[in-house]
Amino acid sequence: MNLTTRLRPVCSALLLSAAALLTAPTSAAPMMPAPTAMGTDNPAAHPNFTVRVVGKGQPVLLIPGLTCPGAVWDETVAHYQKQYQCHIISLAGFGGVPAPASTDKMLQNVRDQLLTYIKTQNLRQPAIIGHSLGGFMALWMSSTQPEAVGPLVIVDSLPFIGAIQNPAATVEQVRPMAEGMRKQVANGPINPAQQRQMTATMVTDTARINQVTRWGVQSAPAAVAQAMYDMYTTDLRADVARIQQPVLVLGSWAAYKGFGATKESTKAIFDQQYAKLPRHQVAMSEAGKHFLMYDDTQWFFQLSDAFLKQPSAATK
Template identity: 60%
Template sequence: MTAANLSRSFAAALLLGAACTPPARATSPPAQPSSAVAAAADDDPAAHPSFAVRVMGQGRPLILIPGLTYPGAVWDETVARYQSRYQCHVLSLAGFGGVAPAPARASFSETAPETGTESFLPAVREQLLAYIKTQKLDRPAIIGHSLGGFLSLWLSTAQPDAIGPLIIVDSLPFLAAIQNPAMTAEAAQPMAAGMRQQMRAGRMTAAQQRQLARGLVTDTARQSLLARWGQASDPASVAQAMYELYTTDLRANLGAIRQPALVLGAWAAYQPYGATLASTRAIFAAQYARLPQHRIEMSAAGRHFLMYDDASWFFQQTDAFLGANYAARK
């Protein structure tokens, strides 16, 4: 197994593999999952069309951001653990996991999808920063998984003084550089554009989604749930998010982040491709080298969804980090 092949396997799992399996056209959208998302009573959803929010609990604010193709329901167990101590603001991105796409998603084009009002992740970033301000959230802590971890870093580099401690779950500041640390955002554009075109062609089949989910989590019930969420996602939204992840490099900007960060990584799913704990940790260490206050911890057995696959370890890590850096107020 070459380093390049190992890197591709890691990237596929980290971004849920959506670009690695040719999509099959669906004649109609699948039924939405049962976990509906409701906005907070005092919130104006029209102010942030790129995501929906539900708010639960009381205490210091804690924002939870899911990964590609999944709704905020991936954090249900995490919210159950923390809502007695923190006010949990759970995001669901437009077009993911049965959530309706934002209006602009229908107008994505190949000529100018990554700039202006048609961009996706930059819109999420700006709208979430505005949400933090309008809701008067005082330096909220953020837990982000995969794409959500990337967004957490991007929020912090954009406005370091507005964001509190970060918990980054199996995510990197520049996905395209897994294969080549010297990769630049400009050089990654042709590859990313090809992936976007392939993914926009249609949804993956249910069988493809289930096969993908087996590499992300070990529990079969969770695999079925992830597959349903993937099937319920809007292909154009997913494709654009993937494109922007592959063409946005945050590594040089990490030095602007002033808050402590806990980076939780997975490696067990990549072992069949030749990965070791040391080799996977080295990828994380290289990408986060410029982040001033960070600690990297690797799960011994968990796959990409660490909050599902290695829950005891996950909560041990998050409890200790929040207790030391963002203690609940009595």
């Protein structure tokens, strides 16, 4: 088995791969509460996501991964709401949230609208906790407007998913594959049992597997397809050099043991992709799969708590 074959599951987990996410629309009602308007917030100004605000204190944005609504952060919010004002983001088209009117430049629109939200809400350099796609979005926001964003907690995500199998890959080299994947995913659906099978490689607990699978089934295929395409064709490895705030990167590797991965080999991928990020630390979970806030909760909170409390991570 060659290196490319061994690394393919890592790529799949980071993105909730195409094979698992040829999703079918459903008649289920949205699972997230209606957005909570604060200050001068105008939900019409951010049609690509909704926001729920819980707690008091320094602001923190929590951005979920592919197909997951903000509810994926419920336990994290319960942990932090007494000391932080949690702005819980749900992207349009994910996990039962109504799909956006247009998926054109979907993630770029999310990025720009989130930065506008920070400004209109007068949030002073909020911290961002992002999982998978949400971690990628946090990096993109911070590298676009470094002065607008505070410290970042990146949960199992990379600056350029398209290069995980080949570090020398460019966007143009990856684009044909990404285009084919976009068409395949948008045309779904597949057997939900196959989606659950893939989800089980990313989450340990059975109830969590069931929930993440339901969110996937409730997602809009066109939105999922475009989000995946946008991630595969956006390379932030050089752009992260502009990020001014400290960054905590939490990675997983245990799920890939059967494919020849080790903690050291997987961490090397993270170290390589984050090499140009000025102020960062990478920590690898010993046993957690992709959803580290579910699989290695105590470790996740221990590291995140310590990081967010550091004077260097405080809002300036």
